[in-house]
Amino acid sequence: MFTDPMSPGEGLLIAPCNSIHMFFMRFSLDVIFINEQNRVVFMYEGIKPWRIGRIVRGAKSAIELPERTISASATQVGDILSVG
Numbered sequence: 001m002f003t004d005p006m007s008p009g010e011g012l013l014i015a016p017c018n019s020i021h022m023f024f025m026r027f028s029l030d031v032i033f034i035n036e037q038n039r040v041v042f043m044y045e046g047i048k049p050w051r052i053g054r055i056v057r058g059a060k061s062a063i064e065l066p067e068r069t070i071s072a073s074a075t076q077v078g079d080i081l082s083v084g
Contacts, residue, residue, distance in 0.1 A: 006066045013083060015061040025049040030070045032081070033059035040079045045070050 005027045006012070014020075020031055031044040033056040042056040046067050056062075063083070075081075 006064075008066055008069070010066065011069075012064040013061060014064065017062040018057075018059040019055045020044075020047075020053040020062055020064075022047055022049050022051045022053075028067045030065040030067055032063045032065065032070065032075060034061050034063065034081060034083070036060050038081045038083050040075060040077050040081065043070055043075065043077065 002024060018033065022029070026049060028046045028048050029044070031047055031053070032040055033042040035041050035058050041058050044053060047053060061083075063081075069075075
């Protein structure tokens with residue numbers, strides 16, 4: 001919130017986290033929710049400012065990414081991510 005958009009290749013890991021809101025954001029984001037095994041359980045592509053996301057059952061963390069990162073990386077629900 002209150003920051004400039006992320007550059008390609010950047011992201012923000014939020015843990016623990018199973019829901020997000022986009023209050024006070026000035027740009028859209030892609031968001032990937034992962035479980036304890038880093039398996040993708042849900043994704044938002046291009047969630048817009050001032051929206052409220054749903055509670056994602058089984059999610060333990062959220063990864064906020066620049067818009068269009070999900071499609072560019074071909075990430076899908078069920079993928080296992082290397083997070084570090």
